[in-house]
Amino acid sequence: MTRTAHVNYHVHASGRQAFEIDAGGIVGNLISPELVDTQIALHDLRQGAAPNFATDGVAFARSPSTVRDFGEKDAWQAAYDTELTDLLKRRIKAQEVIIFDHTVRTDDPNATRKPARNVHSDYSVKGAEQRLIDLLGAEDAAEWATGHYAFVNVWRPISHPINSAPLGFVRPSSVAAQDWITLDLIYPDRRGSIMGLAANDKHEWVYQSKMTPDEVVFFNIYDNAGRPPVAHSAIDLVEDPTVISIRQSIESRTLVRYQPEALHA
DSSP states (O other), rough: EEEEEEEEEEESSSSSSSEEGGGGGGGGEOOOOOOEEEEEEEGGGGGGGOOOHHHHHHEEEEOOOOOOOOHHHHHHHHHHHHHHHHHHHHOOOOEEEEEEOOOOOOTTOOOOOOOOOOOOOOOOOHHHHHHHHHOOOOOHHHHTTTTTEEEEEEEEOSSSSOOOSSSEEEGGOOOOGGGGEEEEOOOOSEEEEEEEEHHHOTEEEEEOTTTOTTTOOOOOOETTOOOOOOOOOOOOSSOOOOOOOEEEEEEEEEEEEEEEGGGGO
């Protein structure tokens, strides 16, 4: 089934563009570069063939969690990290998994962390290489870089099925190299860089409708062996206008080291 929805694409500019996170020291204050609201055709993967992580960079799975309340991290993080580690070892043949960030997002104007409504992938090449050093230290990062590693995100609805602002993905095979734009990401205490995506009529958008808290999607952000990054964004789409539940989700960022044979899986 194909539906119509809206996303915010980035635009090419003459100078370097940037996001400022928690700008001015105010938590949740976001200053963004120019974005353009664009109508897209969105294909529901519940109605077709499942994507392949090795080639499409994204895959969906039923993966119920024992965690139901994602409030205080001390109460749930250890159990949830164990679940995600097991998932990635089974599904993408990760040999080692380091989970370094969890972000709970609520689609409410007053929320500290709202769904990201810009088409992007979380790291540029330089950004990923620097993040590896930030997480592991220079010596261990150099050792990991001799093998196959990647940054992989895992996303899950919280509390109830997603009815609005689902997470959508662009098939990497439909993205041209010139569509990508390197953007700075400025935090109060550090600086990184991500990749924004400019509009292209050839982009193929996919999602899975009405995802539940028992389902996850995991997708590639950066892979040092060349697997494609996946552009993604919250989509302005309402599944059922009679349902008023607010979209809540948790996105977990992971660093994985693959078994040597995983590149050809």
